[in-house]
Amino acid sequence: MRERHEALADACPLCGGQDATTLTERDRAGQPLTVVLCLGCMGRVRPMPSAKGLLQYYQSHYRPDYKRRREPATHHVLRGARTAVWRLRRLRGLLRPGACVLDAGCGSGEFLYLLRAMGCKVAGIDPDDGYRGYVERELGLTVYAGGLHEQTFPPATFDVITLHHVLEHLPRPVESLRHLAAWLRPEGWLVVEVPNLASRAEHPARRFHPAHVTYFSSTALKYAGEQAGLTGVSLETSPDGGNLWAVFRQGPPASPMIDRGAVAQLAEAERRCSALCYYLSPRTWDRTRRRLWRMVEERLTARRFPSRRAILDSFCDSKEIVHAVDADVSEPPR
Numbered sequence: 001m002r003e004r005h006e007a008l009a010d011a012c013p014l015c016g017g018q019d020a021t022t023l024t025e026r027d028r029a030g031q032p033l034t035v036v037l038c039l040g041c042m043g044r045v046r047p048m049p050s051a052k053g054l055l056q057y058y059q060s061h062y063r064p065d066y067k068r069r070r071e072p073a074t075h076h077v078l079r080g081a082r083t084a085v086w087r088l089r090r091l092r093g094l095l096r097p098g099a100c101v102l103d104a105g106c107g108s109g110e111f112l113y114l115l116r117a118m119g120c121k122v123a124g125i126d127p128d129d130g131y132r133g134y135v136e137r138e139l140g141l142t143v144y145a146g147g148l149h150e151q152t153f154p155p156a157t158f159d160v161i162t163l164h165h166v167l168e169h170l171p172r173p174v175e176s177l178r179h180l181a182a183w184l185r186p187e188g189w190l191v192v193e194v195p196n197l198a199s200r201a202e203h204p205a206r207r208f209h210p211a212h213v214t215y216f217s218s219t220a221l222k223y224a225g226e227q228a229g230l231t232g233v234s235l236e237t238s239p240d241g242g243n244l245w246a247v248f249r250q251g252p253p254a255s256p257m258i259d260r261g262a263v264a265q266l267a268e269a270e271r272r273c274s275a276l277c278y279y280l281s282p283r284t285w286d287r288t289r290r291r292l293w294r295m296v297e298e299r300l301t302a303r304r305f306p307s308r309r310a311i312l313d314s315f316c317d318s319k320e321i322v323h324a325v326d327a328d329v330s331e332p333p334r
Contacts, residue, residue: 010047012038012040012041012042013044013048013171013172013173013174013214014038014040014042014173014174014214014220014224015038015040015041015223015258017038017039017041019038019039019040020036020038020039020044020046021039021267022034022035023036023037023043023208023270024205024207024208026208027208027209028205028206028207028208028209029210031210033045033208035208035215037266037267039263040258040263041223041258041263042214042215042220042223042224043197043214043215043216044213044214044215045212045213045214048171048213049213050171051147051171054147054169054170054171055146055147057211058127058128058169058211059127059128062128063128063131064130065210066211069130070130071108071130071133072108072308073302074302074305074308074311075298075299077302077311077312078311079298080107081110081114081311081312083110084111084113084114084315085114085315087111087162087164087193088111088114088115088118090191090245091162091191094160094189094191094247095115095118095120095160096159097118097120098119098120098121099120099121099159099160100120100122100157100158100159101120101121101122101158101161102122102123102124102125102153102160102161102162102183103122103124103161103164104124104125104148104161104163104166104180105125105126105163105164105166105169106124106125106126106135106143107128107131108131108134108135109124109134109135109139109143111162112139113139113141113316114312114316116141117316122142123141123142123144124141124143124144125143125144125146125147126143127145127147129145132145134308138307138309139309148170148176149175153183154183155182156183156184156185156188158184158188159185159187159188159189160188160191161180161183161189161190161191162191162192162193163180163192163193164191164193165195165243167194167224168212168214168215168216169211169213170214171213171214173214173224174224175228177190177192177225177227177230178229181228181229181248184249186250188250189233189247189249190225190247190248190249191245191246191247191248192225192244192245192246192247193244193245193246194216194243195216195242195243195244196216196218196237196238196241196242196243196244197216197220198217198218198266198269199240199242199243200273200277200278201240201242201283202242203275204273204275204278205275216244217244217262218237218244218262219258219266220258221235222235222246223256223258225246226255226256226257227256228248229251230249230251231248231250231251231252232246233248233249234247240283
């Protein structure tokens with residue numbers, strides 16, 4: 001019985017399969033981390049951490065480990081505001097004044113702050129004590145503590161629920177999507193953004209974050225939504241290939257089906273992935289140049305503002321928010 005329990009615990013959280021090939025045994029910092037690619041659908045860490053252990057980690061340790069701080073720096077707020085404007089453009093046609101929006105995993109709150117400036121009713125969820133305290137204290141936003149499954153919103157509460165770079169941190173993605181979908185109104189939208197497992201924008205040795213427990217290709221993300229009883233409205237890849245953006249809505253129930261051919265192609269691409277190909281690509285050096293410039297420009301620009309909230313207010317007072325949902329979608333800030 002114990003052997004069966006351990007085997008089930010190691011099964012893919014998306015398709016239930018146990019056949020997998022190893023992608024790496026090191027995270028991007030060189031520390032031990034085993035990531036496998038399910039031969040049926042998606043990538044995942046092995047062994048999968050418990051939901052309780054992950055929540056405890058995100059409450060106290062994730063942001064100090066990742067950002068080296070308990071609250072966002074001013075240049076991080078500036079970057080977050082620019083990214084929020086880009087996301088608002090992507091939500092063109094889904095938002096209306098007065099819409100009730102939940103941002104699950106709201107981080108430092110820039111997206112919610114700008115949504116409120118547009119006339120939306122907003123709330124967030126975030127387990128991190130430091131970031132949540134900053135958002136409530138300095139931005140005056142409502143953020144619920146804990147993880148997704150600790151929340152008890154009534155059914156049909158929200159018009160839009162967003163999940164930006166959160167699903168890859170959750171050990172049971174289908175259950176999480178189903179849990180969120182229950183809070184949507186009948187004509188509501190669930191928007192998911194995740195890193196793209198098929199991306200070659202990062203160095204092969206730096207693709208695997210120690211805090212990511214699941215890894216999605218476009219095929220796996222679509223399949224996860226369908227498994228949760230959602231209908232996919234759109235599924236797009238960011239211009240640099242690094243992220244996936246999906247919009248789902250409730251029913252009618254789909255017949256989930258994984259594209260085995262796409263999974264096989266992903267496995268073959270993983271086999272051929274190498275550091276040499278990464279360094280020989282012109283996109284690598286263009287991306288590096290743009291990142292270095294962004295780091296310098298963000299810090300210089302952020303110094304002009306007296307506070308973190310002042311940065312966000314400058315976006316609220318600009319035409320960027322007024323026209324965010326009318327503008328063409330361009331590349332996200334990088």
